[in-house]
Amino acid sequence: MSLPHIEALYDDVPLDRRMARASTAVRRLVDRVLDGEVLDLDDSVTLLESDGDDVLALIAAADAVRKADVGDDVTYVVNRNLNFTNVCFVGCRFCAFKRHRWEPEAYNQSVETLLAKVQEAVDLGATEICMQGGINPEMPAFTYRDILTAIKQAFPTIHMHAFSPMEIMYGARRTGMTYADYLAMLKSHGLGTIPGTAAEILDDEVREILSHKKVDVRTWVDIVTTAHRLGIPSTATIMYGHVETPRHVAAHLRLLRDLQSATGGFTEFVPLRFIHTNTDMHRDGLVNEPPPKGMYDLRMYACSRLLLRGAIDNLQTSWVKINHQLAQLSLNAGCNDFGGTLMEESISREAGADAGEYTSVEEIHRLVRSVGRRPVERTTLYRKLEPTEESTTRGSTTAADGAGGRSRSREVPARPHPIH
Numbered sequence: 001m002s003l004p005h006i007e008a009l010y011d012d013v014p015l016d017r018r019m020a021r022a023s024t025a026v027r028r029l030v031d032r033v034l035d036g037e038v039l040d041l042d043d044s045v046t047l048l049e050s051d052g053d054d055v056l057a058l059i060a061a062a063d064a065v066r067k068a069d070v071g072d073d074v075t076y077v078v079n080r081n082l083n084f085t086n087v088c089f090v091g092c093r094f095c096a097f098k099r100h101r102w103e104p105e106a107y108n109q110s111v112e113t114l115l116a117k118v119q120e121a122v123d124l125g126a127t128e129i130c131m132q133g134g135i136n137p138e139m140p141a142f143t144y145r146d147i148l149t150a151i152k153q154a155f156p157t158i159h160m161h162a163f164s165p166m167e168i169m170y171g172a173r174r175t176g177m178t179y180a181d182y183l184a185m186l187k188s189h190g191l192g193t194i195p196g197t198a199a200e201i202l203d204d205e206v207r208e209i210l211s212h213k214k215v216d217v218r219t220w221v222d223i224v225t226t227a228h229r230l231g232i233p234s235t236a237t238i239m240y241g242h243v244e245t246p247r248h249v250a251a252h253l254r255l256l257r258d259l260q261s262a263t264g265g266f267t268e269f270v271p272l273r274f275i276h277t278n279t280d281m282h283r284d285g286l287v288n289e290p291p292p293k294g295m296y297d298l299r300m301y302a303c304s305r306l307l308l309r310g311a312i313d314n315l316q317t318s319w320v321k322i323n324h325q326l327a328q329l330s331l332n333a334g335c336n337d338f339g340g341t342l343m344e345e346s347i348s349r350e351a352g353a354d355a356g357e358y359t360s361v362e363e364i365h366r367l368v369r370s371v372g373r374r375p376v377e378r379t380t381l382y383r384k385l386e387p388t389e390e391s392t393t394r395g396s397t398t399a400a401d402g403a404g405g406r407s408r409s410r411e412v413p414a415r416p417h418p419i420h
């Protein structure tokens with residue numbers, strides 16, 4: 001279904017009418033979520049397999065739940081990505097970013113280069129540096145610590161959101177430290193949060209297909225929960241649209257839910273569409289034609305909002321993976337966060353994504369306001385920053401802004417079961 005066609009379906013149809021057109025099975029499941037229940041695996045799969053009017057009902061319900069639980073503001077963070085090396089020996093088959101060290105495009109950025117890029121970001125108002133790289137076999141053991149130290153010494157107030165669980169595993173092995181000691185060391189040198197990437201699908205059979213050498217589920221969980229317990233929050237992600245089934249997705253969401261109940265350390269959930277074009281998985285015929293962009297993605301976002309209800313409040317759209325227009329539509333499918341400005345994004349671009357590398361604050365404001373919502377800058381940890389005079393003037397002008405762009409005949413109560 002094309003995007004204009006989908007947009008037409010977003011007309012002001014109240015939740016009750018959307019629900020009335022859904023199948024009995026989906027209607028009952030959504031009602032249970034609206035009542036604050038947590039669905040089991042089979043019921044979650046039913047939602048993730050839905051189509052037609054059922055998906056539209058899910059989207060409307062996710063939008064209502066988002067409004068009830070976190071309100072109408074759409075947050076974003078001013079950040080810059082730093083991918084300090086693309087040299088990697090892991091060989092994930094979904095990754096078009098990696099290079100062997102002998103390839104002409106291989107790079108390792110010096111600390112001086114990184115500091116210059118952080119300075120550029122700070123000059124543009126960045127509060128966060130998001131830093132990840134390839135797993136370079138020639139990296140000195142304490143490189144991650146040393147990069148952190150250099151950046152934090154020069155820019156003490158910048159938030160360092162850095163090093164995936166895969167990098168933490170590698171860094172700990174290279175230094176001979178336990179995960180706890182290694183993470184504690186990074187924290188003492190300025191690490192603020194870690195990206196919950198390298199999650200892909202948290203199922204070892206699927207991971208074996210995606211990447212034989214990638215961090216396994218048990219280790220990913222160990223590293224993330226250790227970080228949380230040390231006071232290092234993380235994001236949570238999923239990579240969808242390749243060889244996974246709805247049951248894999250349901251189990252992934254359930255695992256994240258359970259981890260959040262144990263630690264409370266996830267700040268947000270970010271569904272990431274698999275970009276196939278330049279990957280080995282596409283070349284090898286494992287993913288010939290991924291699902292078309294549109295309802296498939298919106299169903300993923302809507303199900304994420306419903307199935308993580310009461311566990312992870314912040315659902316981030318990924319403009320870099322699905323493009324600006326679909327990201328706007330996802331704001332009415334459960335999302336309350338537009339992600340970051342990024343400024344420099346090479347992982348998705350190398351894989352074939354076409355949304356660009358940088359979305360300015362002005363562009364984020366325009367995109368968010370044009371769907372009737374209010375953009376609000378936040379920190380990495382979701383503290384909302386005071387709006388500037390300019391954004392106050394332009395951001396809260398009409399009643400429609402506060403209504404989230406959709407009329408409703410049914411009030412959804414805020415979630416009844418907070419997890420802590």
Ligand code: SF4
Binds near residue numbers: 096
């Ligand atoms: S996803 Fe990360 S670990 Fe895997 S090949 Fe790419 S850079 Fe290496």
